[in-house]
Amino acid sequence: MQNDEYPPSEDTFFIANNIEHEKGDYALDIGSGSGYLTKLLSENFSFVVGTDINYTVLQHQSSYKTNNLICCNSSDALKIKFDFIVCNLPYLATNEILDIATDGGAEGFEIPKKIFDSSLKNLKETGKFIFVTSSLSNYQKLMDYVEKLGLKTKIIARKKLFFEELILVEAIN
Numbered sequence: 001m002q003n004d005e006y007p008p009s010e011d012t013f014f015i016a017n018n019i020e021h022e023k024g025d026y027a028l029d030i031g032s033g034s035g036y037l038t039k040l041l042s043e044n045f046s047f048v049v050g051t052d053i054n055y056t057v058l059q060h061q062s063s064y065k066t067n068n069l070i071c072c073n074s075s076d077a078l079k080i081k082f083d084f085i086v087c088n089l090p091y092l093a094t095n096e097i098l099d100i101a102t103d104g105g106a107e108g109f110e111i112p113k114k115i116f117d118s119s120l121k122n123l124k125e126t127g128k129f130i131f132v133t134s135s136l137s138n139y140q141k142l143m144d145y146v147e148k149l150g151l152k153t154k155i156i157a158r159k160k161l162f163f164e165e166l167i168l169v170e171a172i173n
C-alpha cells in the first residue's frame with residue numbers, strides 16, 4: 001500500500017468551498033486521506049467519521065488529524081446512517097489502478113461504482129451525498145448509475161481548471 005498522502009488540492013478546496021455551510025448530526029467523509037474535509041465537517045456536525053482504504057495514510061495524518069477513522073473500502077464497515085456524506089473520489093479515467101488516491105479505473109467509473117455500491121446504505125432517507133468527478137471521466141455514466149441505485153442527482157457546481165472541469169454532484173433520495 002502506498003505511503004503517500006494526497007495533499008489537499010484543487011478538488012479538495014472546491015469541495016470544501018461548497019460544503020462549508022452544511023450542518024447536522026452525522027457526517028461521513030469517504031476517502032478521508034489527509035483529513036482536510038473530515039476536519040471541516042467536524043466544525044458543523046456533532047459526529048464525524050472518516051474512512052480510507054489506505055491504512056498508512058490514516059495512521060500518518062498530521063495537519064488535519066481527526067478522530068473516528070476507519071480503514072475500509074468505502075463504508076463497508078459501517079452501519080450508521082448519515083445526514084451528510086462527502087467523497088473526493090478517485091475519479092480519473094485510467095486503464096489500471098496505479099495510484100489509489102486518484103485512479104478511478106475504466107471511464108473513471110470502476111472505483112466510484114465500488115464506493116457507491118457500499119455507501120448508499122449509509123445515507124439517511126433525508127440525507128445528502130456530495131461527490132466530485134471530472135469532465136475527463138464519464139461523469140454522466142456515474143450519475144446515471146447513482147440514479148439507478150435510487151437517488152436523484154444534480155450538478156451543483158463546476159470549476160474550470162487548465163485541462164479539465166471539476167464537477168460537483170449532489171445526490172439525494
Ligand SMILES: C[S@@+](CC[C@H](N)C(=O)[O-])C[C@H]1O[C@@H](n2cnc3c(N)ncnc32)[C@H](O)[C@@H]1O
Pocket residue numbers: 006007008009011012030031032033034035036037051052053054057072073074088089090100101102111114115
Ligand atoms: C483524491 S484523495 C482525497 C483525499 C481527501 N479527502 C481530500 O479531499 O483531499 C482520495 C482518497 O480516497 C482513498 N480511497 C481510494 N479508494 C478508496 C476506497 N475504495 N475506499 C475508501 N477510500 C478510498 C485514497 O486512499 C485517498 O486517500
